[in-house]
Amino acid sequence: MPASVRPPRPTRAEFVHWTTSTTRWADMDGFGHMNNARYFELIDTAIDLHLQDAIGGAVDTLDQIGLFAEIGCRFFQEVGYPAPIDLGVVADHVGRSSIIYRVGFFQGGSEEAAAEGRAVMVYVDNTDPARPSTALPDVVRRAAESVRG
Amino acid sequence: MPASVRPPRPTRAEFVHWTTSTTRWADMDGFGHMNNARYFELIDTAIDLHLQDAIGGAVDTLDQIGLFAEIGCRFFQEVGYPAPIDLGVVADHVGRSSIIYRVGFFQGGSEEAAAEGRAVMVYVDNTDPARPSTALPDVVRRAAESVRG
Amino acid sequence: MPASVRPPRPTRAEFVHWTTSTTRWADMDGFGHMNNARYFELIDTAIDLHLQDAIGGAVDTLDQIGLFAEIGCRFFQEVGYPAPIDLGVVADHVGRSSIIYRVGFFQGGSEEAAAEGRAVMVYVDNTDPARPSTALPDVVRRAAESVRG
């Protein structure tokens, strides 16, 4: 993507729900920084913890589950072990059956994100083996609205 | 992204370099399919194996290393353990200091991708602790050109 | 354990069931060899693939599941990416409700193992939330007997 249209590096002020995740020695790759796949372990955890905080155990009893249709991450600055990482979550879009989340990575007190995840979550009917898309459950919609930017 | 502008599901014919990766029990998550972070372990391996096939051990002696500026994955159909996954690599764009790769996931003989990764790799000068971006090393550029779509 | 009582480094001849697993860039740690946790992803996969080869889909319909009571690995020589790893499985002990497996790691044609996993698997009744231990299902017992050393 040309630099001119690349979205700017986000700051803490853009995010609504926060959690802090510890890092692990195994997060580091052969170059001595966090392996790219590990960022995605933190992205889905940050989104899920927002959901658990908003909904509680109710999420486990729903017939609908949220699956990622698309997920990505932009990397601005390396993060690494052993410092913990602050993860901020915001919902950019809440649709009929999908939610677009962004997750900001902040390490060491910086106001500017070291990385930014973006996830398109689609709700499907888990009672049907074909898992067709379905409207957001009300509790999920309310949770997502509570973290709108 | 609205369905109307979402790029179509890719097919095997779009990819140039191929590798096959075995799957692991630990790849599966609580929903019984491949955890989203695990896709990214396969994306960077597929790209790296293409580089190794094209360049060989030479890549380890370069002063420049390729880092991901951005990486993402679109999910079309679940993949899982224990079947292996065919991974196709194509370079969509080869710039002065960056390459955009796509990686297709194919499991079980299907012609249509189960998922598609997209990675923006930027080369940096690893001899400078600030790791500034640098022109693609010639061997890397030639390797990338050899997998143009 | 004193060197004098440490079991010797095993060889390919000791193992019965074989599978080959590809390695991943993310398997490497900050020291440039396979992170110790990754060995355990291959240990449980090797054991499970033996079970699937012996039993097939039947394992998924059983009311009993095998859980690890104890698992370990001895490391003799580094293994790493990108070469694949041959994994050999043998059952050292088949008891009333438990099986002790060993898994040998071989990379690059060596006759001597680079590492050896050891796993104590206990079968539990998955229909009871307390998951009490239970006798090995007959199909599991026959499978384990088929890979006795």
Next chain:
Amino acid sequence: MPASVRPPRPTRAEFVHWTTSTTRWADMDGFGHMNNARYFELIDTAIDLHLQDAIGGAVDTLDQIGLFAEIGCRFFQEVGYPAPIDLGVVADHVGRSSIIYRVGFFQGGSEEAAAEGRAVMVYVDNTDPARPSTALPDVVRRAAESVRG
């Protein structure tokens, strides 16, 4: 191992150095509890954090590095996401070139460990490609002595 000789389930009082690690959605496997390989990510992190607390950045400038010769884990009770896990470290043995650590896993305030890791760490000379074993660096020996049980 017969139950009669199996070491008892350890308690918090046996451990000296403590850290708390957050858990991740990706830690869970297809059975809905922590995948066995993930325990080992926490074991080496707990040991390394003890070292960093005792030695600080000095560990990165040493010519010697500690490698695992053997590592294992006994599982007593399932742990899982999303609660954090308290990890206790104790050195059972400090030898000329090796240290035997135990790491206790405690979740949810229980006094009894949910799991116990055991790691045999051997120091090697990292300036020699053959990585021969070497005497413990003084700072490492003092650190290990400070967490003797």
